[in-house]
Amino acid sequence: MGLLLIFAASNFIISFVVILLPPLVLSFASPKALGTVLSVASVGLLTGGIFISIWGGPKRRINSILGLMFLQGMVLFLGGFKANLPLITVASFIFLFTAPIVNAASQAIWQTKVPYDVQGRVFAMRRMIAWSTIPFAYILSGPLADKVFEPMLAVNGSQANLIGRIIGTGPGRGIGLLFIILGALTLLIPIIGYLSLSLRRVEDDIPDVVPDCGC
Numbered sequence: 001m002g003l004l005l006i007f008a009a010s011n012f013i014i015s016f017v018v019i020l021l022p023p024l025v026l027s028f029a030s031p032k033a034l035g036t037v038l039s040v041a042s043v044g045l046l047t048g049g050i051f052i053s054i055w056g057g058p059k060r061r062i063n064s065i066l067g068l069m070f071l072q073g074m075v076l077f078l079g080g081f082k083a084n085l086p087l088i089t090v091a092s093f094i095f096l097f098t099a100p101i102v103n104a105a106s107q108a109i110w111q112t113k114v115p116y117d118v119q120g121r122v123f124a125m126r127r128m129i130a131w132s133t134i135p136f137a138y139i140l141s142g143p144l145a146d147k148v149f150e151p152m153l154a155v156n157g158s159q160a161n162l163i164g165r166i167i168g169t170g171p172g173r174g175i176g177l178l179f180i181i182l183g184a185l186t187l188l189i190p191i192i193g194y195l196s197l198s199l200r201r202v203e204d205d206i207p208d209v210v211p212d213c214g215c
Contacts, residue, residue, distance in 0.1 A: 027172025077183025149174030
């Protein structure tokens with residue numbers, strides 16, 4: 001359940017990023033630049049998939065999940081600080097490079113711990129819960145960006161003389177602040193996960209499923 005909840009929270013945050021990355025880039029760069037960012041990010045996703053396929057993953061999968069989620073939070077946090085195309089491009093590549101590794105490690109834990117005869121039911125419920133947060137992110141992302149964060153960091157916004165001195169003001173800086181907050185929340189997720197002894201020991205405390213040889 002702990003593993004399932006951290007993925008539900010992570011999917012909520014990632015959905016915000018998917019929706020708001022294009023307007024963030026377009027606030028200071030051209031559509032061509034946005035295409036470059038999305039292409040590089042997609043290469044990161046593909047490279048991560050190839051890498052985990054060749055490597056096979058770590059022996060201690062839960063540590064890789066929590067550690068790479070922390071890295072995702074760090075690049076998301078830093079990516080919101082400046083309207084800088086190389087920074088956002090590199091952050092997008094790293095973020096999506098880690099995604100297949102995290103998902104593969106999680107899938108391996110579930111497949112080795114859940115009895116084969118109920119995996120269909122369990123995985124359907126698991127997917128439903130883990131993805132249930134995505135529609136809420138899609139609903140909230142636009143209004144939060146347009147009505148709350150962007151006005152806050154407009155040139156004469158309420159936080160222009162405070163937060164604006166650090167990350168700047170004008171178009172896109174409100175989304176940048178939202179990315180910083182989302183990054184901080186993403187950093188918090190694996191920290192909470194690591195503090196949970198039952199989650200940290202999930203691979204030790206839950207026995208592997210014994211294959212039925214049909215003998």
